[in-house]
Amino acid sequence: MDLKTVRGVEHARKVRLAIDAMGGDHAPDEVVAGALLYAAEFPDDDMVLVGDPERIRALAGASLPANVAIEPAGQVIEMHEHPALALREKRDASILVACDLVKRRQADAVITAGHTGAAMAAAVLRLGRVPGVDRPALAIQLITDSGPFVLLDIGANPDSTAHNLVQYAHMGSLFAERALGVTRPRVALLSIGEEKGKGDARIQGATRLLDESGLNFTGNVEGNDLVHHPADVVVCDAVLGNVTIKFFEGLSGFIFDLWRKEFAAGLRGRLAYILMRPGIDRIRATFDYEVLGGSPLLGVRGTVIITHGRAKRRMVKHAIAVGAAAARARLPELIGETFGVPVAGAVMSEAGVAGKPDGSSAPPRAAGAPA
Numbered sequence: 001m002d003l004k005t006v007r008g009v010e011h012a013r014k015v016r017l018a019i020d021a022m023g024g025d026h027a028p029d030e031v032v033a034g035a036l037l038y039a040a041e042f043p044d045d046d047m048v049l050v051g052d053p054e055r056i057r058a059l060a061g062a063s064l065p066a067n068v069a070i071e072p073a074g075q076v077i078e079m080h081e082h083p084a085l086a087l088r089e090k091r092d093a094s095i096l097v098a099c100d101l102v103k104r105r106q107a108d109a110v111i112t113a114g115h116t117g118a119a120m121a122a123a124v125l126r127l128g129r130v131p132g133v134d135r136p137a138l139a140i141q142l143i144t145d146s147g148p149f150v151l152l153d154i155g156a157n158p159d160s161t162a163h164n165l166v167q168y169a170h171m172g173s174l175f176a177e178r179a180l181g182v183t184r185p186r187v188a189l190l191s192i193g194e195e196k197g198k199g200d201a202r203i204q205g206a207t208r209l210l211d212e213s214g215l216n217f218t219g220n221v222e223g224n225d226l227v228h229h230p231a232d233v234v235v236c237d238a239v240l241g242n243v244t245i246k247f248f249e250g251l252s253g254f255i256f257d258l259w260r261k262e263f264a265a266g267l268r269g270r271l272a273y274i275l276m277r278p279g280i281d282r283i284r285a286t287f288d289y290e291v292l293g294g295s296p297l298l299g300v301r302g303t304v305i306i307t308h309g310r311a312k313r314r315m316v317k318h319a320i321a322v323g324a325a326a327a328r329a330r331l332p333e334l335i336g337e338t339f340g341v342p343v344a345g346a347v348m349s350e351a352g353v354a355g356k357p358d359g360s361s362a363p364p365r366a367a368g369a370p371a
Contacts, residue, residue, distance in 0.1 A: 014044050015327045017320055018098040018107035021051035022076040023114020024316075025309050028052070031113060032059040034316025039065045041317075045324055048107055050098045051076075073097040076114075079309060083117035087125060095119055099126035102302040108327035109303035111294065111320050113311040119304065120156055120297060127302040130332055132339025135160065136299030137168045138238070138306065139175060140245060144229040150176050151190075151226075151234050154241035154295065162205030165189065165235050166213060169206075170338050171298040172233035173215055178329035179296075179322075184216050188231035190240060191220040206235075294319035296326050299335060303327045 019035045021028045028051055035047050043065075049056050050071045057070070064070070073094040077086045087096065095114055099122045101107035112119050120138065129136060139152035152172045157164060169187045176185035189206060191199035196207050196219060203220070210217040221230040223244065236244070259280070263273040273280070294307030303326045307319035 013328050014046070015108040015324050016046040016048065016106070017323055017327070018048045018050055018071070018101045018110050019316075019320065020094045020098045020110065020112035020114050020119075021049040021056055022073065022094040023112040023119070024307075024311055025079070025113075026312055027076075027113065028055050029059055030312040031316050032056055034311070034313035035068065035320060036060060036065065037313060037317040038320040039068050042321075042324070043067055047320070048098075048101060050094045050101070071097060071101065077118040079115050081115065081118070083115060083121045086115075086118060087121055093118075093122075095122045096126060099123055099302070099304070102304075103127055109305060109323035111305045111307065111316075111323045113307045113309055113316060113319070116155060116306055116309070119306050123297055123300045123302065123304045127300045127304070130299050130301055130336045130339060133167060133171075133299040133335065135164055135167070136297050137164075137171060138295050138297050139172055140241075140295045142226060142245065142248060144227055146229045149226075149229055149232055149234060150180070150185075151236070151241055151244065152298070153236065153238045154245055155238050156297065158238045160202070160237040162202045162209060165202070165206040165237070166209045167299070167339070169210060169213065169215055169217070169233065169235045171335055172235060174334050174338065175296060175298060175326070175329075175331060176232045178331060178334060179326045182232045185232035186218045187215045187233045187235065188218050188221040190223070190226075190234050190236040190244070192222065194220050194222060194225075196220065202237075294322050296322065296331070298331065301332050301336075303331060 019031060021031050021035070024031055032049060035049055039047055045067065047068045048071050049068060050073050053070050053072050060068070074092045075090040075094070077090060077093045077095060087093065095112055095118055098110045098112065102110055103126050110123070120136070124136065135157045137153035138156045139150050140154050141148035142151050150172050152168050153160065173185045173187055176182040187210065189199070189203055189210070191203045193199070197204065198220060207220070218231055221234060226234065226244070263269045294305040297304040297306060303323060305319055305323040305326065307315060311319065
């Protein structure tokens with residue numbers, strides 16, 4: 001998320017943010033540092049650093065800023081641990097304590113760089129799903145030649161149905177509109193062809209449902225379209241979404257590594273770098289994934305932001321900004337209002353083809369759609 005976009009849609013409402021200080025490859029050092037950066041820039045927001053009080057105080061200095069507090073948590077779920085088993089055995093884990101703060105309405109959002117599976121499981125276990133949402137979805141923003149778009153699901157549900165994909169589309173559209181400030185977001189399905197007949201039975205079933213959903217559905221997009229901002233929200237199952245984002249990350253790293261080798265290859269390479277440096281800096285800024293912050297887990301009863309496990313202070317600060325914007329947008333409440341009535345095609349066959357729900361119920365109105 002671009003912070004300029006966040007500031008453009010912020011409300012005046014103050015928020016209180018629970019930061020999992022112990023989660024991530026560089027925790028607690030970088031997480032605490034990132035939280036303090038955010039606290040200094042946004043003094044009207046409050047932060048609660050969840051974790052080992054002694055370690056947090058040692059990192060934060062002699063006195064905490066007025067808008068930063070500490071909530072003790074004696075355990076940490078490590079990256080190698082099985083999420084479900086670890087959550088059962090470590091009842092005082094920092095991610096569980098952070099989620100409990102939101103559950104008790106002592107915080108408006110959770111931000112973590114820790115174990116993704118544990119964060120998702122803790123959110124569902126402690127906060128629960130929004131009524132009407134079958135499965136939460138993890139969303140991310142991908143960089144394109146004309147700004148980022150929202151891609152979901154990228155990790156929560158590896159075997160989604162057509163009905164699930166429609167729910168993801170509604171939640172992603174709400175996030176794009178209310179947290180990112182996109183008017184009437186364009187929604188598309190990621191498939192193997194642009195034609196509506198392309199894709200497996202699940203995609204075809206979701207296409208029919210989305211045509212009737214009230215969303216600004218523009219059809220299917222292919223993988224090669226993603227770099228050109230084909231829609232504001234692109235929907236897929238978690239396997240396809242996760243493969244897509246990791247391919248993007250790997251390819252961009254590979255390309256930059258090739259450039260480095262060329263520039264390091266002798267005097268001509270070093271001279272070329274000097275001449276091209278302004279353009280290279282602009283390209284590097286375009287591919288700066290740290291400014292996107294973190295991924296919202298949509299469909300749970302609370303705002304949960306999961307950022308990269310390798311996040312350092314700058315990315316942690318941006319992830320906290322994502323959490324603040326999502327909390328101010330009241331996304332869980334909006335999603336609950338959207339799914340207060342059955343989504344069209346709520347009864348699905350195993351092949352993903354829409355059956356007919358009770359004809360007396362209309363589909364939810366899309367974010368920004370006319371009443």
